[in-house]
Amino acid sequence: MTGPSVRPDAVTTRSPQPMDRLIDRRSFLARTAALAAVTTTGAVVLPAIAYAGAQPARSGDAGPYRPPRPEALADITELTIAEAAWLIRARRLKPELLVEAYLDRIAAFEATYQAFNLVAADAALAAARQLADRRHLGPLHGIPLAIKDNYYTAGLRTTANSFLFQDFVPPFDATSVARLRAGGAIVLGKTQMGPLATTRATTPNGIVTTVNAWAPTEPAIDPGGSSTGTGTAVAGRLATSGTGTQTGGSITSPSNAQNLTGLKPTMGRVSLYGIVPLSYTRDHPGPLARDALDAAIMLGAMAAPDPADPRTQGLPPVPDLVTAATAVSGQGRIRLRWPTRIGVIPGYASGTSASARARQEFLATLAAIPGATLVDVPLPDEWDLLTGGAFNNVRLPERSEPFMPYLRTDLRGFGVSVTGWLQGALLGADEFLTGQRAKLLLLERVLDTVFDRCDVVVQTSPVPFDIIGLPELALPIGFTPAGLPIGTILGGQPYGEDRLLSIAAAYQAVTDWHLRRPANPPGDAPPLTTVDGRPPYRRSLAAAMSRAPDPGRGRFTADQVAAVMQ
Amino acid sequence: MAPTPPTDAELDILIRARLAAVGIDLDQLPAGTVPDPVTGSPGRDSVVASLRSFLRGTVATLSTYRLPAPAGTDPAHEAALSQQRAPMLYPSISTAWRES
Numbered sequence: 003m004t005g006p007s008v009r010p011d012a013v014t015t016r017s018p019q020p021m022d023r024l025i026d027r028r029s030f031l032a033r034t035a036a037l038a039a040v041t042t043t044g045a046v047v048l049p050a051i052a053y054a055g056a057q058p059a060r061s062g063d064a065g066p067y068r069p070p071r072p073e074a075l076a077d078i079t080e081l082t083i084a085e086a087a088w089l090i091r092a093r094r095l096k097p098e099l100l101v102e103a104y105l106d107r108i109a110a111f112e113a114t115y116q117a118f119n120l121v122a123a124d125a126a127l128a129a130a131r132q133l134a135d136r137r138h139l140g141p142l143h144g145i146p147l148a149i150k151d152n153y154y155t156a157g158l159r160t161t162a163n164s165f166l167f168q169d170f171v172p173p174f175d176a177t178s179v180a181r182l183r184a185g186g187a188i189v190l191g192k193t194q195m196g197p198l199a200t201t202r203a204t205t206p207n208g209i210v211t212t213v214n215a216w217a218p219t220e221p222a223i224d225p226g227g228s229s230t231g232t233g234t235a236v237a238g239r240l241a242t243s244g245t246g247t248q249t250g251g252s253i254t255s256p257s258n259a260q261n262l263t264g265l266k267p268t269m270g271r272v273s274l275y276g277i278v279p280l281s282y283t284r285d286h287p288g289p290l291a292r293d294a295l296d297a298a299i300m301l302g303a304m305a306a307p308d309p310a311d312p313r314t315q316g317l318p319p320v321p322d323l324v325t326a327a328t329a330v331s332g333q334g335r336i337r338l339r340w341p342t343r344i345g346v347i348p349g350y351a352s353g354t355s356a357s358a359r360a361r362q363e364f365l366a367t368l369a370a371i372p373g374a375t376l377v378d379v380p381l382p383d384e385w386d387l388l389t390g391g392a393f394n395n396v397r398l399p400e401r402s403e404p405f406m407p408y409l410r411t412d413l414r415g416f417g418v419s420v421t422g423w424l425q426g427a428l429l430g431a432d433e434f435l436t437g438q439r440a441k442l443l444l445l446e447r448v449l450d451t452v453f454d455r456c457d458v459v460v461q462t463s464p465v466p467f468d469i470i471g472l473p474e475l476a477l478p479i480g481f482t483p484a485g486l487p488i489g490t491i492l493g494g495q496p497y498g499e500d501r502l503l504s505i506a507a508a509y510q511a512v513t514d515w516h517l518r519r520p521a522n523p524p525g526d527a528p529p530l531t532t533v534d535g536r537p538p539y540r541r542s543l544a545a546a547m548s549r550a551p552d553p554g555r556g557r558f559t560a561d562q563v564a565a566v567m568q
Numbered sequence: 569m570a571p572t573p574p575t576d577a578e579l580d581i582l583i584r585a586r587l588a589a590v591g592i593d594l595d596q597l598p599a600g601t602v603p604d605p606v607t608g609s610p611g612r613d614s615v616v617a618s619l620r621s622f623l624r625g626t627v628a629t630l631s632t633y634r635l636p637a638p639a640g641t642d643p644a645h646e647a648a649l650s651q652q653r654a655p656m657l658y659p660s661i662s663t664a665w666r667e668s
Binding site for chain 2: 417444
């Protein structure tokens, strides 16, 4: 790897401040302190949290369109969203051809990958044909997506990989699916996931299904969960991008395991309406993508206030994520869009393992980018306690309460996942409230101890920021000697997705980890589809999808699920 | 004086009674420790053992935790003066909601 240099898609533009600079963190802390000091004798006047920015301008810099790389022209399943959008807007690529190319790969490799629960081939092709004749709707126009199977899709079965929903056909789209479709995206299929979003993808009775696209013949290698199918579909070039949900690492983990860029936004950025709940204060919908720009395009479409979800209302406006995810240069070198202090927590890069060495190189690469400053930051008091097992378990009643009708009538319908739902039903209200108070304490400490010293912070686990709803971005930073991806996670301040994307964009402008793709699984590969056309190929999607669960891939017991569930 | 910790048998009664009180009958699950071969759902004895561990671990840890009193609080009056943080389901969102 060489030092920072300019990639062709970098542009030179100065930008306004990132969203985390437009939220007055100090006034938040002052107000929190005032709240804590309130006595029963009277009220206090609270300082307001000030959003200091103007409404962010839309579209800037190069926008969401990029000329495709030669290797992507030679195999259109390799295109990023931004590249495919460039071709589609220029009418050099028909969405139908892109869908056909993915269907070919699904037919060829789905029996091995087992990334999908359902492939909506006919509907996807019909949508692609319709889109060919419509005015251009934006960067998602004609882009085939893999949708996690806990997002409602009108008229398409939505199972959450559970016996409880095996015949559920929603009458409407989840808000975020509707927004993606309104932007021209095509729902290619519904992806495998951990049962009810608990673990890596398995059948409801625990048999491992989806494999890691980087080790398709080794089911024991973790593909990351629970948005496993989306991760494998995007990594294995069965779809251009996709959606996941994260309650305890389920976007960042499959992204890290499969060389993708995943973005878990701040709680409330994306509506949860129409998504099967797991833990409703911690379920974060977001994209799994091939690079930072694609993640920005996806999140930009998904994020908006939703009248059906009050958590999305009253928030700062969604900033221009595409511009944030566009690398900038100055004097011939890539630089950070905004000067950024990158916090490094104790032990993050310690040791000699492949992961430790990759983290050391990651930090060194970041430090070499103008505008980046590495700073050591301490962990807040009681970090292990407040982010550990018991306080993490405070989420469990949130899964029991909405499922009470099922718990009363169909315990076996929960399959191997039932234990967590019963645990939630046992947690008392006193303990639940203590946990909710501790969330605010943890947030205060993170803001005061960590973000007083830095703007973003590296993570060793996604769970702490899942507990308090802060944004996280996962990105590739290397490979093990065995050729498996190594990723890492950056955490940000509330609504700081733009800052996270800006760092990932700069890092990806000077590295090429994110451009590497896994080899095809064994077996006959379909001929490559180029922008000029698709060679003849006989495919049988039905054969690829009609598979029996294979216990030889491994099987989770209920106790194992309870130990690792998100 | 702290009460005597409950025995396994007492916790089993608590677990079954609590779940039954909200309408959940553990007898829906297979007897013993063998999972249901079709659904993979665990035997009820296995589940009860897991739930005992949950009560002794998570519930005990949360219930004994004391949030810190505001800085400068007189230790002699800590319990009386301690105004706890508000329970916050959505702490990150609250940073914006407190703007108004």
